[in-house]
Amino acid sequence: MRVVIADDHSIVRSGLRYVVTEIDPQAEIQETESYAALTRVLEEGAKPDLVIADLWMPGYVGPGDMAGICRRAAPAPVAVISMTTNPDEMRTVLSAGAKAFIPKSTEGEQMVGILRLVISGGGYIPPELGLGTVSSSSAGGIEQLSRRQRDVLELLAQGLTNKDIGERLGLELPTVKSHLAAIFRTLGVESRTQAVLAYKSWGRPSGF
Structure with missing residues (x-):
């Protein structure tokens, strides 16, 4: 796997490098420090499998810069990391083509x-x-979930894929999908994101 990490702070790049090696210890990682450098890498280098880019790097002017990065990186996904918690800015970045907006406060x-x-x-x-x-x-519906469904939902909220949830809980992939369908139905939601939002807004009782 080839990953490009772009951030103007070396300590952040080091942390992201560690995160990437947790996913793939053999990952080929290239680091850049600005939008101009990231653009050159995407135009001149081998296509990456993933781009992780800070939003407010040197050279950032507006949404057009992130749209350009996403266009040059395609078909590789771009995950944006940032200290900002401004919802409008998050929406703008996602509308520009980023597949994820990850606050830097994320564990x-x-x-x-x-x-x-x-x-x-x-x-x-x-x-x-x-x-x-x-x-x-929707949040109250969590009380109606089975113990196993709650386990699945909690791992979903941690950002795990269906495969990872199955491995963590010792479940086959079809079983995970069946649990998710039941969770969506019980909570009255239509997507993973809505299910996670319901979980995060739920007042967790003792004994969960």
């Missing part, structure tokens, strides 16, 4: 799960973008 294990999901073709939307759209009945 390492969760970031590993999110990046695995992105690599496998999925996407990640931070909960800040949708907490207001999840009904109280």
Whole structure:
């Protein structure tokens, strides 16, 4: 796997390098420090399998810069990391073509799960973008889930893929999919993101 990490802070790049090696110890990693350098890498180098890019690197002017990065990286997904928690900025980045917006405050294990999901073709939307759209009945529906369904939902909220959830819980992939279908039905949601938002807005009782 070839991964390009772009961030103007060396300590952040080191942390991201560690996260990537957790996913693939043999990953080929290239680091850049600015939008101009990242653009050159994507135009002149071998195509990556994943791009992890800070939003506010030197050279960033606006959404057009991120759209250009996503276009040059294609078909590889772009995961954006940032300190910003501005929902409008998050929406703009995702609209520009990024497959994930990951706050830099995200725990390492969760970031590993999110990046695995992105690599496998999925996407990640931070909960800040949708907490207001999840009904109280959806969150309350978690009380009706079985113990195993709650386990699946908790791992889903950590950003794990269906395959990773199955491996963690010792379940076959069709069983994981069956649990997810039941979770969606019980919560009255239509997507993984809505299910995760319901989980994050739920007041967890003792004994969960």
